[in-house]
Amino acid sequence: MKKNTINYLMVLIAVCLSACASKQPPISAMTKAGVAVKRAEDAQAVEAAPLEMRLAREQLDQAQKNMDQKKYDDARRNAESATVQAELAESKAKLQDTKTKTTDAQQGLQTLEKEIKHSNERGAK
Amino acid sequence: MNKYLSTIMLSLLTLTTISCAQKNMALQDARSAFQNASNDPTVQKNAPVALHDAGLALKEANEAEAKGADKDEVSHLSSLAMKRVEIAKIEAQKKAQDSQLQEISKTRTDAVLTAREQEAKAAREKASMMEASNKQLETAATQSQAEKDALALKNETLEKELAALKMKPTARGMELTLKDTVFEFGKADLTSGARRDLEKLSQELKNAPDRKILVEGHTDGIGTDEFNQALSERRAQAIKDALARDIDSSRITARGLGKQYPVASNNTEAGRQQNRRVTVTVLSAEQGSAPTAQ
Numbered sequence: 001m002k003k004n005t006i007n008y009l010m011v012l013i014a015v016c017l018s019a020c021a022s023k024q025p026p027i028s029a030m031t032k033a034g035v036a037v038k039r040a041e042d043a044q045a046v047e048a049a050p051l052e053m054r055l056a057r058e059q060l061d062q063a064q065k066n067m068d069q070k071k072y073d074d075a076r077r078n079a080e081s082a083t084v085q086a087e088l089a090e091s092k093a094k095l096q097d098t099k100t101k102t103t104d105a106q107q108g109l110q111t112l113e114k115e116i117k118h119s120n121e122r123g124a125k
Numbered sequence: 126m127n128k129y130l131s132t133i134m135l136s137l138l139t140l141t142t143i144s145c146a147q148k149n150m151a152l153q154d155a156r157s158a159f160q161n162a163s164n165d166p167t168v169q170k171n172a173p174v175a176l177h178d179a180g181l182a183l184k185e186a187n188e189a190e191a192k193g194a195d196k197d198e199v200s201h202l203s204s205l206a207m208k209r210v211e212i213a214k215i216e217a218q219k220k221a222q223d224s225q226l227q228e229i230s231k232t233r234t235d236a237v238l239t240a241r242e243q244e245a246k247a248a249r250e251k252a253s254m255m256e257a258s259n260k261q262l263e264t265a266a267t268q269s270q271a272e273k274d275a276l277a278l279k280n281e282t283l284e285k286e287l288a289a290l291k292m293k294p295t296a297r298g299m300e301l302t303l304k305d306t307v308f309e310f311g312k313a314d315l316t317s318g319a320r321r322d323l324e325k326l327s328q329e330l331k332n333a334p335d336r337k338i339l340v341e342g343h344t345d346g347i348g349t350d351e352f353n354q355a356l357s358e359r360r361a362q363a364i365k366d367a368l369a370r371d372i373d374s375s376r377i378t379a380r381g382l383g384k385q386y387p388v389a390s391n392n393t394e395a396g397r398q399q400n401r402r403v404t405v406t407v408l409s410a411e412q413g414s415a416p417t418a419q
Contacts, residue, residue, distance in 0.1 A: 077197075088208055088212050088215070091215040091216055091219065095216075098222040099222055101226055102229065112233060116236060119244075
């Protein structure tokens, strides 16, 4: 009966270990997250997508804390979340940038068309 | 006691298994989001790589669930997939925006080109217009020179013909002096000889319709001013009437100047005869409109 109990405990520990914790620190995921956040910052995502940037940084900070506490599985999830958040922020920033450029170009075009019309009228006189 | 413990362990294990087998809501959301994005032709066309990445993320989540990974891990992977789908959608939007921007830039280039062409065309038109107007001016100048030449020739001819009528050139123009002998004695009627001379003159004047004629009557110094003034006016008028048979009377100005302008001494009969006269002056072209007394 006692042996049976030990067997159960062993199984439980094995399940817990495989499901909840990994032994290797997630170096690759941490690096990816750091790069993604940096890239997003370079793309002016702080202004264009402040919420996503904030979340990405929080996740990255959390990942670092979990690394320090050797909670590697949590650290990996945080790092992966930080990566997608940062990539999303970067995409949003680029979209915003293109939208701004489009608006500017449209206004520039309108001004140009007005000028051309004006100078044609002047020319006709 | 042991049995109690083992029961707890068993139920824990069962709970874990059940919770893992349960359909994960986050995964379901991710699947349907990915499905929507895949069915969107814009996303398919504009963000194929990002959509592919989202598909890989979803596959990972699905596999984790199939392997019976714990709920948190499946939820985590699902949320990653969800975010990847969102990224794909945004990249698709950006690509569409890029196309729009390119189109605007092309329109702009076209507009600038068209404007330059129009400017060049306008400049060419202006240049040719100026050329044409210069030509017109030149032509006009040539014409007016020709007209001047023709007029000068005409004037010259007229001067010659008037000279043939024994007219004398003066500062005001060609002048013909008619002595008092052209009048019948005591009347203002003209003798037939004088009438013929005047007829010739008026014929010549017909050919120069722009010339004005000044007819001035003069008398000798005998008699009152009033009498001489009236006599000189009547005689001048008689000459004007004779000329007016052939030419427009508005061209002719007749006036009496009495005895104010003697050409010889009034002390001798010969001198007085010279002073009794009527002059017909064909005013030169320059003086035509402003007859003045000499």
